Amino acid sequence: MNVEQLAAAIAALDATDALPCKLTLQEWKAVAPYLTVRFLKSGDPLMREGDNQRELFILADGELQVTILGNQIATLRPGTVVGEGTFFSGAPRSATVTPTTPGIAWGLHWDRFDAMTHKQPKLAVDLVKGFAAVLAIRMREAILVGQFT
Numbered sequence: 001m002n003v004e005q006l007a008a009a010i011a012a013l014d015a016t017d018a019l020p021c022k023l024t025l026q027e028w029k030a031v032a033p034y035l036t037v038r039f040l041k042s043g044d045p046l047m048r049e050g051d052n053q054r055e056l057f058i059l060a061d062g063e064l065q066v067t068i069l070g071n072q073i074a075t076l077r078p079g080t081v082v083g084e085g086t087f088f089s090g091a092p093r094s095a096t097v098t099p100t101t102p103g104i105a106w107g108l109h110w111d112r113f114d115a116m117t118h119k120q121p122k123l124a125v126d127l128v129k130g131f132a133a134v135l136a137i138r139m140r141e142a143i144l145v146g147q148f149t
Helices: 003-012 025-034 084-089 110-119 121-145
Strands: 036-040 055-061 064-068 071-076 096-099 103-109
Touching (some): 025 121, 055 084, 084 121, 103 110
16 A cells, blocks of 8 residues: 555545545655554454554555444544544543454554654644544534533
8 A cells, every 4th residue: 555545545535524634645755754554454453442552543445443332433434534532632542443344554653743743844734734624523523413521
């Protein structure tokens, strides 16, 4: 999975909480050295409730199931961001995220993001704007359905 496929997955996603980050392919190539590739196996959790690893993921291929206290609350498709709440807050994860199919996710760890803010500040700000938009949409939806705690 290369950065071109990641950019295409993000551009193709039409979910309400899709990452609205309109980076060019050249900009994604500049971001790529700060990302890690995670090969996902079906049933092997990408993250678990209660963990506090400050890393978010952008799903490039596959499908993810999101559960809270064992109850499925969402299915995520390629181009979706996951883990943004803990990434920014450092608070424990509120959900378990498990691949339902094999796939690929690109991870951004807090330390790598911090390095990017010094070397690629404009790109870091553009990513933060996109991640913040996803956070705002998800928070609003959680409030509307009564899942906000």
